[in-house]
Amino acid sequence: MPMRHTLPALVLLPLMHAPAAAQVGPGVSSFTLDNGLMVVVIADHRAPVVTQMIWYRVGSADEPQGQSGIAHFLEHLMFKATETLEDGEFSRIVSENGGSDNAFTSTDYTAYYQRIASDRLELVMAMEADRMVNLDPSAAGVLSERDVVLEERRQVVESAPGGPFGEARRAALYLNHPYGRPVIGWEHEIAQFDRDMAMAFYARHYSPNNAVLMIAGDVERTDVEALATRHFGPIPASTAVAPRLRPQEPPHRAARRIEMRDARVREPLVVRSYLAPQRLSGDQHAAAALAILADVLGGSGTTSVMARDLVLGDGVALDASASYSATGLDVQSFGVHVTPRPGVSLAQAEAAMDATIARFIVEGPDPAQLARVKGRIRASEIYALDDQSRRARRIGAALTSGLTLEDVAQWPELLDAVTGEEVRAAAASVFRPENSVTGWLAAPDAESGEVGQ
Amino acid sequence: MIRALATAVALAMTGPARAEIGITPVPSPGGVTAWLYEARTVPILTIEASFQGGSALDPAGAEGVARLMTALLDQGSGDLDATGFAEAREDLAARIGFSASRDEVKVSVTMLAEKRDATIDLVRAALLSPRFDTEAVERVRRRTLSSIRRSETEPRSVAGLAFRSAAFAGHPYGRPLDGTIESVSALDAAALRGAHAAAFARDRLRVAVVGAISPDELGPVLDRLFGALPASGPALPDVASPVMSGQTTVIALDIPQSVVTFGHGGIARSDPDFVAAVVLDHVLGGGGFSSRLMREMREVRGLTYGVRTNLAPGDFGSLYTGSFSTANARLAEAIGLVRAEWARMSETGVTEAELTQAKRYLTGEYPLRFDGNARIAGQLLGLQTAGLDIGYVNIRNDLVQAVTAQDVARVARRLLRPELLTMVVVGKPEGLAAGN
Numbered sequence: 001m002p003m004r005h006t007l008p009a010l011v012l013l014p015l016m017h018a019p020a021a022a023q024v025g026p027g028v029s030s031f032t033l034d035n036g037l038m039v040v041v042i043a044d045h046r047a048p049v050v051t052q053m054i055w056y057r058v059g060s061a062d063e064p065q066g067q068s069g070i071a072h073f074l075e076h077l078m079f080k081a082t083e084t085l086e087d088g089e090f091s092r093i094v095s096e097n098g099g100s101d102n103a104f105t106s107t108d109y110t111a112y113y114q115r116i117a118s119d120r121l122e123l124v125m126a127m128e129a130d131r132m133v134n135l136d137p138s139a140a141g142v143l144s145e146r147d148v149v150l151e152e153r154r155q156v157v158e159s160a161p162g163g164p165f166g167e168a169r170r171a172a173l174y175l176n177h178p179y180g181r182p183v184i185g186w187e188h189e190i191a192q193f194d195r196d197m198a199m200a201f202y203a204r205h206y207s208p209n210n211a212v213l214m215i216a217g218d219v220e221r222t223d224v225e226a227l228a229t230r231h232f233g234p235i236p237a238s239t240a241v242a243p244r245l246r247p248q249e250p251p252h253r254a255a256r257r258i259e260m261r262d263a264r265v266r267e268p269l270v271v272r273s274y275l276a277p278q279r280l281s282g283d284q285h286a287a288a289a290l291a292i293l294a295d296v297l298g299g300s301g302t303t304s305v306m307a308r309d310l311v312l313g314d315g316v317a318l319d320a321s322a323s324y325s326a327t328g329l330d331v332q333s334f335g336v337h338v339t340p341r342p343g344v345s346l347a348q349a350e351a352a353m354d355a356t357i358a359r360f361i362v363e364g365p366d367p368a369q370l371a372r373v374k375g376r377i378r379a380s381e382i383y384a385l386d387d388q389s390r391r392a393r394r395i396g397a398a399l400t401s402g403l404t405l406e407d408v409a410q411w412p413e414l415l416d417a418v419t420g421e422e423v424r425a426a427a428a429s430v431f432r433p434e435n436s437v438t439g440w441l442a443a444p445d446a447e448s449g450e451v452g453q
Numbered sequence: 454m455i456r457a458l459a460t461a462v463a464l465a466m467t468g469p470a471r472a473e474i475g476i477t478p479v480p481s482p483g484g485v486t487a488w489l490y491e492a493r494t495v496p497i498l499t500i501e502a503s504f505q506g507g508s509a510l511d512p513a514g515a516e517g518v519a520r521l522m523t524a525l526l527d528q529g530s531g532d533l534d535a536t537g538f539a540e541a542r543e544d545l546a547a548r549i550g551f552s553a554s555r556d557e558v559k560v561s562v563t564m565l566a567e568k569r570d571a572t573i574d575l576v577r578a579a580l581l582s583p584r585f586d587t588e589a590v591e592r593v594r595r596r597t598l599s600s601i602r603r604s605e606t607e608p609r610s611v612a613g614l615a616f617r618s619a620a621f622a623g624h625p626y627g628r629p630l631d632g633t634i635e636s637v638s639a640l641d642a643a644a645l646r647g648a649h650a651a652a653f654a655r656d657r658l659r660v661a662v663v664g665a666i667s668p669d670e671l672g673p674v675l676d677r678l679f680g681a682l683p684a685s686g687p688a689l690p691d692v693a694s695p696v697m698s699g700q701t702t703v704i705a706l707d708i709p710q711s712v713v714t715f716g717h718g719g720i721a722r723s724d725p726d727f728v729a730a731v732v733l734d735h736v737l738g739g740g741g742f743s744s745r746l747m748r749e750m751r752e753v754r755g756l757t758y759g760v761r762t763n764l765a766p767g768d769f770g771s772l773y774t775g776s777f778s779t780a781n782a783r784l785a786e787a788i789g790l791v792r793a794e795w796a797r798m799s800e801t802g803v804t805e806a807e808l809t810q811a812k813r814y815l816t817g818e819y820p821l822r823f824d825g826n827a828r829i830a831g832q833l834l835g836l837q838t839a840g841l842d843i844g845y846v847n848i849r850n851d852l853v854q855a856v857t858a859q860d861v862a863r864v865a866r867r868l869l870r871p872e873l874l875t876m877v878v879v880g881k882p883e884g885l886a887a888g889n
Binding site (some may be wrong): 046047048049079087088091092095096097098099100108113116117143144145146147148149150151152154155156158159161217263264265266267302304308311312313318319337341342372373375377378379380382383385386387388 | 608743751758822823
């Protein structure tokens with residue numbers, strides 16, 4: 001092993017076992033170390049490959065006020081020096097062993113992963129355990145990485161009008177919850193980050209009792225237990241981990257509208273977002289109905305309700321779709337999106353979209369279409385078995401968003417059990433104007449309500 | 454089953470242990486041959502097929518026709534209109550995709566094994582008897598025109614298109630794959646039918662199949678899908694050598710960052726030095742966080758979120774390109790670094806340490822490409838389109854191991870031409886001298 005990394009010698013710790021995990025899917029099991037680290041194993045022996053992911057229960061919505069983006073900035077710094085590794089050495093060692101690695105940050109979690117030959121699992125696990133507590137980036141490394149993140153923001157958010165438009169809609173949707181801030185952070189706050197701010201955030205949130213370790217691939221559960229115990233077991237639980245109590249949304253009373261003008265816009269767009277309940281542990285019925293609603297209403301370019309009404313034939317739109325983010329710690333959003341066809345104004349497109357929604361709230365879904373949507377969802381469970389990384393990702397997101405393995409196991413059955421009347425009722429309850437933000441994106445010269453394009 | 458394949462590939466990496474792996478060439482009774490990897494752990498079947506030609510066959514003035522044609526294949530065929538086709542596909546829970554790229558038209562199908570025959574029939578109808586109904590043509594055309602208009606202010610698209618059109622002026626490779634507003638507006642049903650007839654022929658076909666099917670079962674499936682296609686396709690384009698100026702061109706766009714595409718002529722996939730070029734590229738800019746360009750530009754100086762180079766071999770011409778973006782104020786510095794690393798690599802090649810690291814990554818990563826049905830199918834098709842032998846998976850890592858620093862230095866001198874390194878910048882750069 002080309003690393004200089006020492007941890008206390010193997011200490012065998014008693015393990016708590018969670019039997020329900022087997023229902024999540026073939027090969028899935030889990031256990032929890034004494035220090036609170038939850039470990040989920042997805043055994044898939046088809047190829048000698050393993051994916052290690054560690055998910056921390058911290059995301060942008062857990063950031064201190066005025067430090068938007070610090071969770072994502074810390075994610076970048078996690079590839080810098082530790083007490084035993086130099087800046088960049090983590091990824092170089094992974095690469096020299098034929099693996100690939102990366103990380104991602106969301107509102108509710110921060111996750112790191114490596115894909116590598118399964119006989120190298122211990123190597124990457126030892127390094128992942130190391131940087132859970134031993135991060136030690138140089139001041140210069142922190143500053144150059146801050147420039148990298150500013151460039152990332154310019155590239156990912158600022159290089160097309162859709163980026164700032166999305167940020168503005170989110171900020172308008174959430175009146176009080178930190179979900180209104182961009183995950184990458186506002187530019188002026190990123191520009192103020194320093195080593196102390198990042199390390200304070202690290203000390204507070206990175207610990208075994210605030211993480212889920214997922215090992216998917218050609219592994220045996222007993223081997224994972226031994227390795228996790230050896231490398232993560234000696235790390236003490238942290239007392240700094242606190243319940244994730246974020247400011248919640250008050251009742252919304254006023255529908256909001258925003259309009260963004262940008263010279264780069266070639267195709268105008270109307271998007272409406274509604275606050276929508278998330279999957280709640282032990283109570284996922286409302287979310288299941290909304291997930292089916294998104295699929296029925298706008299999940300296909302040809303057969304969905306919005307496609308039939310708004311796109312096919314003489315429809316007003318080039319594109320029409322619906323989206324719902326079911327998984328998250330706090331209240332989520334349901335979106336409807338319409339790109340008008342040339343000659344149709346944003347006002348006309350929005351009116352047609354509203355007519356479709358109003359009709360759907362009365363009529364509900366076509367039973368044949370509902371059956372097809374459910375068939376597709378059932379099949380996707382089978383297709384998902386071909387992709388170990390995706391399976392790990394789905395479970396990791398759920399476990400860091402307030403859900404349990406039991407919830408994950410029940411989700412497909414709950415989706416399958418949703419009735420047409422439940423879908424209709426979900427539409428009636430989510431499409432409330434006062435809970436919404438309607439956004440128009442247009443070129444500067446187009447008059448409001450005038451012909452697009 | 455996959456395990457046997459990936460393990461064999463992994464063993465090949467270490468040299469002596471050479472397992473016999475189970476990729477089988479399956480010739481159908483009608484004369485279509487597929488590479489099959491039988492895998493039954495998950496009850497699904499993946500078929501990946503490609504037809505050489507693709508957008509490179511678009512006639513001058515009809516740019517974008519291959520893409521519009523393939524986008525219409527699932528919008529009605531035989532007795533089914535667009536909605537009927539989509540409903541049939543949903544009933545089968547099948548994943549069916551058609552796409553056109555520079556060199557090929559691709560058919561990607563993943564199905565539940567229990568729905569195999571009905572799914573094959575649906576794909577067959579799309580391939581053989583697309584309807585090109587007026588409603589569908591106009592709808593998909595509107596969407597395509599919208600996407601072309603949108604890309605006019607997307608800096609990456611603008612830079613990439615400008616780079617290619619300069620490098621391959623007068624050759625199909627210099628044309629936009631999606632077409633232009635004018636060309637797509639002018640496409641009619643006859644043009645679409647012409648493109649359909651040109652795209653699909655058995656002598657242009659390569660097929661990879663992975664999943665729950667035996668060789669005996671596969672033969673008739675291949676004939677059912679492809680047997681009725683014409684035996685041969687139209688003439689393919691000539692191979693072109695890109696013409697590079699070595700200059701830096703700026704296309705003004707009011708954005709906070711400059712987006713850059715850079716490069717010059719590349720190396721063909723069939724070139725005996727291609728594997729050495731892969732090693733070179735890994736060290737220079739293809740190797741993610743560990744490449745020289747990434748280290749100098751991102752790790753050390755924080756100039757960019759990412760820089761990447763790319764060997765872009767094509768059937769009808771090859772490029773070696775790269776891209777990055779950086780704040781307008783720092784563009785001159787960034788371009789200077791790319792040019793300096795290009796020259797340094799061209800003059801001195803790689804160190805022994807870099808060579809060792811690159812080989813470890815390239816040989817270790819290779820078996821990871823075989824860890825699922827869909828990924829294996831993609832690999833097996835890629836080997837065929839690259840013109841490689843069915844046994845290549847066994848020797849590929851040996852070829853990488855055999856590359857020496859001298860090989861890389863030789864390829865570096867030949868491939869890297871600092872005086873021809875051409876840059877297209879989209880943005881509002883500051884402090885950039887003309888011609889840089």
